[in-house]
Amino acid sequence: xxxxxxxxxxIFILIGxxxxxxxxxxxxxxAEAPLNVSVAPSSYTVRPGSNLHDxxxxxxxxxxxxxxxxxxxxARLQGKAHGIKAGEYALxxxxxxxxxxxxxxxxxxxxxxxxxxxxxxxxxxxxxxHTHPELTHALKDLPxxxxxxxxxxxxxxxxxxxxxDTYRFSRGFSDxxxxxxxxxxxxxxxxxxxxxxxxxxxxxxxxxxxxxxxIIERETGAAEERPQIAGVFxxxxxxxxxxxxxxxxxxxxxxxxxxxLRRRDLQTDTPYNTxxxxxxxxxxxxxxxxxAIHAALHPASGKTLYFVAxxxxxxxxxxxxxxxxxxxxxxxxxxx
Numbered sequence: 001x002x003x004x005x006x007x008x009x010x011i012f013i014l015i016g017x018x019x020x021x022x023x024x025x026x027x028x029x030x031a032e033a034p035l036n037v038s039v040a041p042s043s044y045t046v047r048p049g050s051n052l053h054d055x056x057x058x059x060x061x062x063x064x065x066x067x068x069x070x071x072x073x074x075a076r077l078q079g080k081a082h083g084i085k086a087g088e089y090a091l092x093x094x095x096x097x098x099x100x101x102x103x104x105x106x107x108x109x110x111x112x113x114x115x116x117x118x119x120x121x122x123x124x125x126x127x128x129x130h131t132h133p134e135l136t137h138a139l140k141d142l143p144x145x146x147x148x149x150x151x152x153x154x155x156x157x158x159x160x161x162x163x164x165d166t167y168r169f170s171r172g173f174s175d176x177x178x179x180x181x182x183x184x185x186x187x188x189x190x191x192x193x194x195x196x197x198x199x200x201x202x203x204x205x206x207x208x209x210x211x212x213x214x215i216i217e218r219e220t221g222a223a224e225e226r227p228q229i230a231g232v233f234x235x236x237x238x239x240x241x242x243x244x245x246x247x248x249x250x251x252x253x254x255x256x257x258x259x260x261l262r263r264r265d266l267q268t269d270t271p272y273n274t275x276x277x278x279x280x281x282x283x284x285x286x287x288x289x290x291x292a293i294h295a296a297l298h299p300a301s302g303k304t305l306y307f308v309a310x311x312x313x314x315x316x317x318x319x320x321x322x323x324x325x326x327x328x329x330x331x332x333x334x335x336x
């Protein structure tokens with residue numbers, strides 16, 4: 001009798017083992033089966049607060065997933081049943097349920113991007129942010145001071161505070177969080193560059209270096225010239241000579257600037273008219289990139305105090321006013 005019970009127990013264990021193996025293989029087969037999606041890529045959005053049961057049930061009701069319960073059981077076996085991340089997830093042809101589960105568990109959501117361009121003003125940056133369809137907009141139509149207050153930095157002038165770069169984010173990312181990231185990136189860049197600066201530069205604070213970098217950014221698009229431009233401006237600062245740079249005047253003119261810088265603009269006194277005022281303007285005039293920041297803190301040595309545009313994107317640098325005037329006649333006045 002005892003032997004018969006042991007045989008029966010062995011049979012039951014064997015049946016259970018076979019059943020467990022069969023069930024596991026069935027689950028694995030379901031997990032590795034392609035989702036029912038079209039050839040063209042589409043997406044599925046997991047709302048905040050949703051759990052895997054909700055997602056599996058919804059995918060099943062849409063006909064995307066054949067056996068929703070199997071996905072949940074497979075997730076439990078893989079230790080991925082909890083903590084799926086909200087976001088928008090790509091559904092591509094040939095994607096399996098297991099691959100989608102991996103994406104849900106790791107938060108590998110669809111990413112969008114927005115590039116902040118070197119030399120943009122705060123106004124240009126905000127226009128790009130306000131018109132990006134995948135960002136949520138909490139700052140639209142707010143004046144600059146309220147924008148900075150919402151970001152957590154009240155009483156700061158916003159110009160030049162945000163680092164130009166390409167930033168990636170998921171759909172629904174807020175404009176507030178986007179700008180906070182760009183602001184902190186600029187702070188980190190300045191904090192990294194400031195201790196390594198040329199000890200002879202005349203700036204008292206990283207903010208003054210940021211102002212100079214913004215002027216350099218607007219003065220030239222030729223990367224190799226930035227240290228030379230910085231050198232000219234630094235030497236002018238040291239001897240109390242006006243910076244006399246058109247981009248600051250244009251910034252001071254503001255919305256009245258129509259593309260042509262006139263004599264009356266150069267003669268109009270604003271805090272940004274560096275022809276009439278010595279020293280740095282009160283704030284940056286644009287977003288400087290990393291190369292302009294580095295140049296501001298590592299100006300090229302030399303004796304040049306002037307430069308003029310050649311008309312090909314580069315500049316001619318001069319040590320004396322006479323040499324500069326000759327260069328102006330050659331490159332700006334056609335030799336007259």
